[in-house]
Amino acid sequence: MTSFLDPFISFVAAHAWLAYLTLFLAALLEAVPVVGSVVPGSTIILALSALIPGGELKLGWVLLAAATGAMLGDGSAYWIGHRQQREILNTWPLTNYPRVVEESESFFHRFGTWAVFFARFVPPIRAFVPVTAGALGMPPARFYAINIPAILVWAPAHVLPGVLAVSALHEYAGLHHHAHVGKHIWILTVAAVAIVLGVGLWFIRRRHVGGAAEAKPRA
Secondary structure (H helix, E strand, O other), X not given: OHHHHHHHHHHHHOOHHHHHHHHHHHHHHHOXXXXXXXXXXXXXXXXXXXXXXXXXXXXXXXHHHHHHHHHHHHHHHHHHHHHHHHHHHHOOOHHHOHHHHHHHHHHHHHHHHHXXXXXXXXXXXXXXXXXXXXXXXXXXXXXXXXHHHHHHHHHHHHHHHHHHHHHHHHHHOXXXXXXXHHHHHHHHHXXXXXXXXXXXXHHHHHHHXXXXXXXXXXX
């Protein structure tokens, strides 16, 4: 993966418009059922975000591209499920991933509406919960009321760690002035919140898996 990403990142660094398009497509495809479990969207977003401190890309446009792609991907998957209902869960290509589909449905039943929020941070079911929410009859207003805030948290949580890491390297290399210390503290604070959120979601994920295992009847 690294052998592919390194020349790719170097190329898009010289073509900002292509970088923003790549960010958009990475976030969109990561939200598509089945495709999202194959495309390394999070890795691409994190790698491209490292170009922000050097000025190749702008933070605002990176966040916008990632958030827009995620909203379109989640929204499209939800509407497919909403229109076809449970039938979509029993059709190709979802039938090739019965374990993930079952896990996504169990996740949705366990956390209810909040499953849409939590799943945005839990691969690979991130790509399956929106279509599952639609297939199980979740109203559109309720879906978007949770999905949009989730994406607005998810995008900075994926972008800012890369910005922080590269900014810290620049700082140690003496490439930034002391006047920029406040900016780094702000980035560090946001990244710390993202890490805490990630740990909390990991704990919830562990409880979900443990609860599902306990619920299975023993032979």
